[in-house]
Amino acid sequence: MTVRRITLLFALVSLLSSQSYELRTFQISLSQKPMESDSLILKGALGSNFYQTSGADTLTLKGGLWNIAAGLYSEPPAVRSILPDTIYDNKMPVLARAIATDLNGIAQTNLYVQLGGDQSPIIIPMTVMNDTLFEALIPDSLISIFNLRTHVESIDNMAHTGESVYETPSVEFPENELTMEENYSYYPQGIQPEKWRMFSWPGQLDDAQVNTSSLEDGHVFYDWDPNEGQWMKPDTLKIGKGYWFKHRYGESVVFKNKNTAGMAVPLEDRTLHLHSGWNMVGSPFAFPVQTEYNEENVSGLYRWGSGNKDGWVGPVDTFEPWAGYAVYNYGDADSIVLKPFADTASASRIVSAGWKLALKADGENYFDHTGKIGRREDATENKDGFDTPTLPTLGDYLILAMDVEGQGRFEHSVDVRSLDEFNGVWDIQITGKGEPGPVSVSGSILDHMPEDLHLALVDVPGRVVVDQFLQTGLLIEETITTAYELKLVAGDEQYVERTVLNILSEIPEEFSLSQNYPNPFNPLTKIDFALPKTGEVVITIYNILGQEVTTLVNQRLDYGYHTVTWWGTDRAGRPVSSGVYFSELRARGFRQTKKMLLLK
Structure with missing residues (x-):
């Protein structure tokens, strides 16, 4: 750069020496600042490239080689x-x-x-x-x-x-320098015993090997092998990876680089490449960092456990050191970029028009803080990359899930739909195992909510409508052992009122088994039954001796009114003889029978 500037100045001086000009002045300012009480006359071919733009004693020179020289002096340092x-x-x-x-x-x-x-x-x-x-x-x-x-x-x-x-x-x-007890750590008190937790190692260790062990030995590590589709016990801890860990020692376990030195990785943007499906990831940095990713294919970060309770939290956008995370990838070649400094991040993540609501379920021992519903302009009414599947469970659990495709499969924790529609109903199901209850369900606004958007939550088993759900939430007093159905209605005021009434009309007040019709019958008869709650249902036909003839229903059914047909045959499909038979309904502790007469 210096050589180029000197060459240009030398050319300028040489060119001036070959022209006819008269120069009368004490100084020429290359700073483009006004000169006081000086006069300047330039003549000849070179001088013709300059012109005066102001009067009095102030002269500004523009054009030609003068601009080149002035430009050199106005450039910042290299x-x-x-x-x-x-x-x-x-x-x-x-x-x-x-x-x-x-x-x-x-x-x-x-x-x-x-x-x-x-x-x-x-x-x-x-x-x-x-x-x-x-x-x-x-x-x-x-x-x-x-x-x-x-x-x-x-x-x-x-x-x-x-x-x-x-x-x-x-x-x-050096050794013992990197410890889980440092200020930024997600586990500043260590990992408590008898709790599965996800963790990661925020640094590159010289010796990252771990001894293979089982929980019976006191502790165990697990990693997920996406190629084999199975859990494995790692022999090396890698940066950028998340691991499951559990121990049975008397006190909390605090990780540190006890017998090995290591390296803190450079503070540059770092990319974590994701395989399709669920991934276990962690941060290589020893302080919290923000992330960037394609929201249409990547779910965001989910974390397991909080204090003494177990459950999933997320999605979050910040990697905390020592924590492990689960992230779902719909694509085949997507990634998450970790941003150690704000100035390396994009101007801002594009905020899509629409709205989003967070849903949480909290029990005595377990929770689920992953529920999200809403609308955005780039989503669809059908399943797409904005709909995140429910996360895996570990032993006992509490899960809040949604039926995205309307086919009775509650397999997603996030259900975000298109802005092409304003009104809609979200089918929600809460399931639990080992959770004594009660369970509270709450909602909070994540993005701007349209002023004309109304919400109502229908408690299907209780046949209760919660109009002020965002303010009051819902408390489920009973122990959840099977699916507990909820419906969240969102839209304009008239739609919400009309839809809520329709939903209530479809919920029976109690379990019931109706008398078959026709009765007497030959060869077929219909049996109506009502289910106020979703669950396992069995309808069996018995003869006068109490012997089982056939089973008409043995499956999980949604709440509502149902009908089943008996064709007067046994379980092998053979016609039965005339006589008295009994239909029996069993569902969620309820049992009822009806007498029927087959006449041929």
């Missing part, structure tokens, strides 16, 4: 910083150098040191070693597991500022 690629643990300050050049001369050069997890840099003035070389020492106290990045800014004598690119070294940390 700055290059020099820092080791790896900072080793030698308890010594780190020497940072910079080379800064500018035609106006360098007035000041500063080193900016930004620690991981801190958005405000530390400014260290650099010492002038010669016209272009500057040095500064980074104190050893700033070297830590959180790592750092640096850049240099130089100001020339005309107040123009130039800066270098960022230097992002690796930082070595």
Whole structure:
């Protein structure tokens, strides 16, 4: 850059010497600032490229080679910083150098040191070693597991500022330096016994091997092998990966690099590549970092457990150190990008028009904080990438799920639909195992809600309508052992009122088995029955001796009114003889029988 500037100036002087001109002045300002009490006359071919734009004693020169020269002097300093690629643990300050050049001369050069997890840099003035070389020492106290990045800014004598690119070294940390008890950790008290938890390792260990063990030995690690489709016990802990961990020791387990040193990874954007389906991931950074991903294919981050309770939380957009996460990928080649600093993030994640509501279910021992419903402009009414499947369960559980496709399969925790429709009904089901109850269901607004959007929650088993659901929530007093049905109606006021009434009319007040018709019959008869709750249903036909003839229904049925036909045959399909028979309904502890007469 310096050579180019000198060459241009030499050309300018040579060209001036070959022209006819008269120069009468004390100075020519290349700063484009007004000159006081001076006169300037330029003649000849060169002078014809200049013109005066103001009167009196102030003269501004524009055009021709003058602009080239003025442009050179108005350019900012060229700055290059020099820092080791790896900072080793030698308890010594780190020497940072910079080379800064500018035609106006360098007035000041500063080193900016930004620690991981801190958005405000530390400014260290650099010492002038010669016209272009500057040095500064980074104190050893700033070297830590959180790592750092640096850049240099130089100001020339005309107040123009130039800066270098960022230097992002690796930082070595010694044994016992990286611990789960540090400030940013998601598990500052360690991982409690007898609880499955997901964790990850925020750093590159020199020796990352783990001994294979089982829970009977005291603890166990598990990883998911997507290629084999099965759980495996890892022999090495890798950065960017999440692992399941459980132990049976008397106190909480605190992880640290006890017998091995390691490296804090450079503070650069880091990409985690995802395979199709569920992935177990973690952050390689020792401080919280934001993420960027394609919301149409990637679910966001889900975390397991909170305190002494078990359940899923999410999705969240921040990776916390030591925590492990589950993330779902609908595509084959998508990824999540970890952003250690806000200035490397995109201007903002595009906020889609629409609305979104968070749904939570909280019990005595378990919870599910993954429910989301809503509408957005780029979603569809059918299943798409914005609809996240329910997460895997571990032993006992509490799950809030939705029937996205309207086929009675409650397999999703998120159901986001198109803005092409305003009105709609979301079918919700809460299931539990080992949860004594009661269970509270609550909702909260995540995005702006349209002013004319009304909500009502229908408690199907209780035949109760909650008009102020967002304010009051719903408390389910009974122990949930099978599916507990809810319907959330959203739309304009008239639609909500009309739809709620229709739903209530479809919910029987009690279990009942109706008398068959026709009766007597030959060869077929119909049997109506009513179910106020969804669950397993069995309808059996017996003869006068109490012997089972056939089973007409043995399956899970939704609440409502149902009809089944008996063709007067046994379980092998053979016609039965005339006589008295009995139909029996069994469902959720209810039992009722009716007498029938077959006449041939």
